[in-house]
Amino acid sequence: MYDVIIIGCGQAGLMAARELNKTDADFICLDIRKRVGEPLQCGEGIGKRDFVEIFGRFDYPFVLNEISEHRLIYNGKQRGFYEPYFQIDKPAFERWLAKPVMSRIRCGVLCKDIIVNNDCVDVITAKGDFRTKLVIIATGPNHNLQKKLGLTGSNPRLVACYGGIYNGFKLDEKKFYFI
Numbered sequence: 683m684y685d686v687i688i689i690g691c692g693q694a695g696l697m698a699a700r701e702l703n704k705t706d707a708d709f710i711c712l713d714i715r716k717r718v719g720e721p722l723q724c725g726e727g728i729g730k731r732d733f734v735e736i737f738g739r740f741d742y743p744f745v746l747n748e749i750s751e752h753r754l755i756y757n758g759k760q761r762g763f764y765e766p767y768f769q770i771d772k773p774a775f776e777r778w779l780a781k782p783v784m785s786r787i788r789c790g791v792l793c794k795d796i797i798v799n800n801d802c803v804d805v806i807t808a809k810g811d812f813r814t815k816l817v818i819i820a821t822g823p824n825h826n827l828q829k830k831l832g833l834t835g836s837n838p839r840l841v842a843c844y845g846g847i848y849n850g851f852k853l854d855e856k857k858f859y860f861i
């Protein structure tokens with residue numbers, strides 16, 4: 683039995699894994715994606731202040747541009763505001779986050795269900811079941827497991843913003859767009 687199973691190896695799951703790695707907890711991280719960071723599923727914007735507070739510096743190769751202005755575009759209206767932001771190469775950032783915990787990561791594993799027992803939790807996956815004392819659900823916008831456990835409503839909302847999916851649009855790389 684594991685001490686902890688982390689479901690989801692995006693930024694949240696990987697940060698949890700890095701923290702657990704500083705302890706003697708026996709843990710694994712599961713993700714449906716075949717490789718950490720790929721395919722890119724969401725945005726590449728990250729707040730500068732928080733980033734520097736957490737990682738101490740920002741001269742990493744995956745930090746691409748510093749963004750000077752955000753523009754909120756909604757229903758034909760626009761509003762600009764200023765908040766220091768970086769555009770990052772998100773797959774490279776996630777690979778970098780994963781480095782110290784790579785041996786704990788199992789990719790290509792879809793978690794289908796979580797069964798909470800009295801003294802342990804069973805994680806049901808397409809590649810077999812895993813027993814653990816604790817689960818961290820870090821599945822990002824996919825709330826299926828949370829819904830099954832009654833942890834969220836039936837229609838949780840996510841506001842999508844700037845991201846790789848907008849590649850090909852003529853965007854000013856010094857501005858940050860919420861669309």
Ligand SMILES: Cc1cc2nc3c(=O)[nH]c(=O)nc-3n(C[C@H](O)[C@H](O)[C@H](O)COP(=O)(O)OP(=O)(O)OC[C@H]3O[C@@H](n4cnc5c(N)ncnc54)[C@H](O)[C@@H]3O)c2cc1C
Binds near residue numbers: 693725727728
């Ligand atoms: C289009 C779009 C653009 C966005 N742009 C930004 C932005 O610019 N800046 C920003 O800060 N945020 C943005 N977001 C929000 C973004 O989702 C989060 O900031 C960030 O990705 C959250 O990290 P996370 O680790 O919580 O989730 P994710 O990065 O989504 O990681 C979740 C991981 O869980 C895995 N997973 C999910 N379900 C299962 C399962 N059942 N079994 C196994 N693995 C599973 C997924 O494969 C994925 O790797 C955007 C979201 C979208 C949809």
